[in-house]
Amino acid sequence: xxxxxxxxxxxxxxxxxxxxxxxxxxxxxxxxxxxxxxxxxxxxxxxxxxxxxxxxxxxxxxxxxxxxxxxxxxxxxxxxxxxxxxxxxxxxxxxxxxxxxxxxxxxxxxxxxxxxxxxxxxxxxxxxxxxxxxxxxxxxxxxxxxxxxxxxxxxxxxxxxxxxxxxxxxxxxxxxxxxxxxxxxxxxxxxxxxxxxxxxxxxxxxxxxxxxxxxxxxxxxxxxxxxxxxxxxxxxxxxxxxxxxxxxxxxxxxxxxxxxxxxxxxxxxxxxxxxxxxxxxxxxxxxxxxxxxxxxxxxxxxxxxxxxxxxxxxxxxxxxxxxxxxxxxxxxxxxxxxxxxxxxxxxxxxxxxxxxxxxxxxxxxxxxxxxxxxxxxxxxxxxxxxxxxxxxxxxxxxxxxxxxxxxxxxxxxxxxxxxxxxxxxxxxxxxxxxxxxxxxxxxxxxxxxxxxxxxxxxxxxxxxxxxxxxxxxxxxxxxxxxxxxxxxxxxxxxxxxxxxxxxxxxxxxxxxxxxxxxxxxxxxxxxxxxxxxxxxxxxxxxxxxxxxxxxxxxxxxxx
Amino acid sequence: xxxxxxxxxxxxxxxxxxxxxxxxxxxxxxxxxxxxxxxxxxxxxxxxxxxxxxxxxxxxxxxxxxxxxxxxxxxxxxxxxxxxxxxxxxxxxxxxxxxxxxxxxxxxxxxxxxxxxxxxxxxxxxxxxxxxxxxxxxxxxxxxxxxxxxxxxxxxxxxxxxxxxxxxxxxxxxxxxxxxxxxxxxxxxxxxxxxxxxxxxxxxxxxxxxxxxxxxxxxxxxxxxxxxxxxxxxxxxxxxxxxxxxxxxxxxxxxxxxxxxxxxxxxxxxxxxxxxxxxxxxxxxxxxxxxxxxxxxxxxxxxxxxxx
Numbered sequence: 001x002x003x004x005x006x007x008x009x010x011x012x013x014x015x016x017x018x019x020x021x022x023x024x025x026x027x028x029x030x031x032x033x034x035x036x037x038x039x040x041x042x043x044x045x046x047x048x049x050x051x052x053x054x055x056x057x058x059x060x061x062x063x064x065x066x067x068x069x070x071x072x073x074x075x076x077x078x079x080x081x082x083x084x085x086x087x088x089x090x091x092x093x094x095x096x097x098x099x100x101x102x103x104x105x106x107x108x109x110x111x112x113x114x115x116x117x118x119x120x121x122x123x124x125x126x127x128x129x130x131x132x133x134x135x136x137x138x139x140x141x142x143x144x145x146x147x148x149x150x151x152x153x154x155x156x157x158x159x160x161x162x163x164x165x166x167x168x169x170x171x172x173x174x175x176x177x178x179x180x181x182x183x184x185x186x187x188x189x190x191x192x193x194x195x196x197x198x199x200x201x202x203x204x205x206x207x208x209x210x211x212x213x214x215x216x217x218x219x220x221x222x223x224x225x226x227x228x229x230x231x232x233x234x235x236x237x238x239x240x241x242x243x244x245x246x247x248x249x250x251x252x253x254x255x256x257x258x259x260x261x262x263x264x265x266x267x268x269x270x271x272x273x274x275x276x277x278x279x280x281x282x283x284x285x286x287x288x289x290x291x292x293x294x295x296x297x298x299x300x301x302x303x304x305x306x307x308x309x310x311x312x313x314x315x316x317x318x319x320x321x322x323x324x325x326x327x328x329x330x331x332x333x334x335x336x337x338x339x340x341x342x343x344x345x346x347x348x349x350x351x352x353x354x355x356x357x358x359x360x361x362x363x364x365x366x367x368x369x370x371x372x373x374x375x376x377x378x379x380x381x382x383x384x385x386x387x388x389x390x391x392x393x394x395x396x397x398x399x400x401x402x403x404x405x406x407x408x409x410x411x412x413x414x415x416x417x418x419x420x421x422x423x424x425x426x427x428x429x430x431x432x433x434x435x436x437x438x439x440x441x442x443x444x445x446x447x448x449x450x451x452x453x454x455x456x457x458x459x460x461x462x463x464x465x466x467x468x469x470x471x472x473x474x475x476x477x478x479x480x481x482x483x484x485x486x487x488x489x490x491x492x493x494x495x496x497x498x499x500x501x502x503x504x505x506x507x508x509x510x511x512x513x514x515x516x517x518x519x520x521x522x523x524x525x526x527x528x529x530x531x532x533x534x535x536x537x538x539x540x541x542x543x544x545x546x547x548x549x550x551x552x553x554x555x556x557x558x559x
Numbered sequence: 560x561x562x563x564x565x566x567x568x569x570x571x572x573x574x575x576x577x578x579x580x581x582x583x584x585x586x587x588x589x590x591x592x593x594x595x596x597x598x599x600x601x602x603x604x605x606x607x608x609x610x611x612x613x614x615x616x617x618x619x620x621x622x623x624x625x626x627x628x629x630x631x632x633x634x635x636x637x638x639x640x641x642x643x644x645x646x647x648x649x650x651x652x653x654x655x656x657x658x659x660x661x662x663x664x665x666x667x668x669x670x671x672x673x674x675x676x677x678x679x680x681x682x683x684x685x686x687x688x689x690x691x692x693x694x695x696x697x698x699x700x701x702x703x704x705x706x707x708x709x710x711x712x713x714x715x716x717x718x719x720x721x722x723x724x725x726x727x728x729x730x731x732x733x734x735x736x737x738x739x740x741x742x743x744x745x746x747x748x749x750x751x752x753x754x755x756x757x758x759x760x761x762x763x764x765x766x767x768x769x770x771x772x773x774x775x776x777x778x779x780x781x782x783x784x785x786x787x788x789x790x791x792x793x794x795x796x797x798x799x800x801x802x803x804x805x806x807x808x809x810x811x812x813x814x815x816x817x818x819x820x821x822x823x824x825x826x827x828x829x830x831x832x833x834x835x836x837x838x839x840x841x842x843x844x845x846x847x848x849x850x851x852x853x854x855x856x857x858x859x860x861x862x863x864x865x866x867x
Contacts, residue, residue, distance in 0.1 A: 066725075070824065072597075072642060072643060073643055080597055080598050152610070155611075155614070157597070157598035157607055157611065158598055210644050211644075213643065228816070229650075229653070229654070229816065230654070230814075230815075230816045230817075230820045230821070230824070231726070231727060231814070231815075231816045262725060262726070262814065263814060264724075264725050264814040265811050265814065266705075266709070266811055266812045266813075266814065268709045268712065268713070268812075269709075269712060269724050269725050269812060269813060269814055270725075270814075272712050272713060272716055272717040272724045273716075273723075273724040273725055275717045276716045276717050276720050276723070276724055277720070278716070278723050278724055278725065278726075411827075439590055440589070440590050440591040440829075441590030441591045441592060441595075442595060443591075443592040443594060443595040443608075444590065444592065445590070479604070479605060479608075
């Protein structure tokens with residue numbers, strides 16, 4: 001009798017422990033809910049506030065915005081992730097802003113002049129700007145920022161690449177700063193508009209050092225409040241804000257009281273939270289959800305194509321037979337990219353046609369539809385250069401099979417692994433045996449060992465000079481030139497484009513580059529990535545910058 | 560008795576050190592490079608990459624890295640994240656309570672649902688309740704957690720709006736994840752309790768009890784159940800491992816904070832010190848729970864007590 005009582009005692013003890021743990025959590029939970037913090041009612045305070053003033057651009061409220069991954073840091077100069085930029089954009093401003101028509105307009109700088117030799121820029125700065133910690137914004141602050149990026153201790157790998165060829169800064173007077181360059185660069189001024197070159201508070205950056213990324217301070221429309229790792233990041237209205245750039249309508253402080261970014265990696269959860277009203281907006285909507293959400297009157301899907309280099313498959317010319325133009329052209333004709341993009345993205349992504357995306361200065365729209373899939377032509381091209389189909393349908397030459405090693409990264413970002421699977425099937429039809437290799441170690445496989453025939457990459461960038469890293473003959477082992485292309489004419493055009501002051505002439509140079517890339521079948525452009533946001537209908541005024549990052553200055557919550 | 564306990568503790572230590580060394584080797588052999596998740600390699604120079612690798616200390620020989628790791632560990636230094644220099648131990652300490660809450664509630668769901676259904680199905684063998692219990696058992700152990708999770712989320716969060724789809728504050732955020740994870744454990748327990756209950760019911764002492772004139776109720780709940788429950792205690796130890804492993808998936812699906820989420824992110828980014836820290840910590844928790852379970856046999860079962 002006794003024994004079983006003790007057995008039950010032990011079991012009930014374990015149960016009590018378990019339940020006690022739950023019980024504790026209940027209490028916490030009630031406390032949280034009472035303060036209206038993170039429960040699903042998060043959306044309702046804003047809704048009720050908006051009821052008070054039903055006019056457009058209602059003041060106040062909280063926007064909850066679900067992000068697909070967690071930012072690495074909120075120090076713009078140290079970050080390397082697009083997801084971090086979505087938050088960074090709310091906290092920091094830049095010297096200049098780039099509009100969708102590629103013109104550059106004032107932001108923290110009011111005007112600027114460029115020296116005759118193109119080796120320096122002199123900026124006049126706004127005099128009414130303060131950082132969120134009270135530090136005045138001035139020429140010293142600008143100099144501190146750009147020098148900080150150059151300092152190796154900052155570990156600003158991505159920002160320093162953007163800042164190139166910056167050399168030094170001179171403080172002329174309190175609100176005038178001169179930036180000196182190593183070489184002239186047409187991309188430099190535009191790059192200053194990029195979020196990774198946002199201006200941080202020198203006081204805070206010195207104070208927090210390595211931990212500045214967790215304690216960010218800028219001059220932007222929102223102030224950092226808190227970052228709960230893997231859960232949420234909150235920023236609140238900066239009431240003093242009065243220097244918004246031309247790209248938004250509201251020049252003053254934002255309408256919203258706060259924006260809470262929730263981190264939700266699982267896409268079903270992220271989109272489900274918008275549908276259930278737990279958040280008001282969520283980013284990166286899977287194609288199948290875009291289609292269904294668009295037909296639902298309670299929701300809206302906002303979409304902004306990113307610009308720069310589209311997702312592009314680079315053909316490695318160092319591996320035979322892909323050094324031959326005709327072999328590459330066979331891939332160009334043998335792959336039906338239109339079918340791939342339609343099948344995988346259900347019409348929500350646009351097909352790419354060139355080495356640049358639409359929207360970048362110099363994009364050559366004449367290349368659209370210029371190449372149409374043609375299996376017969378592809379077969380003929382391969383026959384011509386001596387690759388004949390064998391008994392198994394795979395081509396052979398001198399006893400060697402025609403194989404193609406297609407390397408792609410893991411996880412399956414934007415269904416890129418599925419693209420590889422479809423291309424494998426399509427190339428079988430023209431007698432190419434494709435080996436698809438999915439790996440996490442792209443750095444070793446692709447960049448160090450060059451063990452690929454086909455590898456895909458993309459880059460968000462506002463300036464056509466982005467082409468240089470990918471298509472200019474690689475200077476002593478640089479990593480970007482994935483096609484291993486070396487064409488003296490392309491090199492020359494890219495070099496001229498990097499310094500040409502006349503935008504129309506510059507555009508012509510980049511058009512020549514794109515034309516050549518297509519004619520020589522150096523790459524296979526695949527798709528233009530759209531940044532997508534699913535939102536409740538009550539979210540109004542969400543805009544995107546040139547690169548497709550969301551801007552919250554004009555956002556208000558209606559009804 | 561004392562000797563047995565010391566032996567158990569020593570072998571537990573061995574398990575912890577062994578698993579931690581094993582993980583170090585696996586992570587080292589796995590392809591991938593933390594540098595690739597830190598910078599855009601296509602526009603970086605090889606020197607930048609080499610410098611970064613040097614700063615992180617990942618360009619050193621393997622044995623040196625391993626020795627360095629254990630050396631620091633002995634001094635209580637779990638190291639810091641290679642990605643954002645955050646110390647590992649405080650990071651785990653900060654996120655463990657959320658995981659503990661989830662694991663404990665899931666275990667409670669497992670035990671309550673599992674024992675209840677297991678007993679009912681054994682008593683009412685081949686009746687509808689038995690069928691239901693067997694289906695729960697089968698589904699529990701065969702449905703992948705992420706699938707069950709998304710299914711529950713679509714029904715109870717998106718369609719019905721009863722519970723939030725994400726978050727880790729408040730009991731309402733705990734319901735769906737605990738149910739998802741608890742169902743897996745319940746699947747195991749239902750099947751086990753049912754079998755052991757059926758076995759006990761067939762035992763001679765049950766016949767004796769019935770012959771003695773005890774009511775069927777007393778026979779079942781006071782005598783048979785107590786005998787059948789002993790294996791369930793063992794299951795708690797096994798469950799602790801299941802629950803900890805399950806949080807990796809569940810915390811990601813429901814966007815909860817916790818150490819499962821941390822390790823999932825760290826593995827993707829090859830953030831070795833964080834992976835190591837979480838593994839070490841989890842194996843510690845697992846070993847301690849199982850040690851307690853082992854020791855509790857002595858308390859629960861007189862046969863164990865006598866033999867020890």
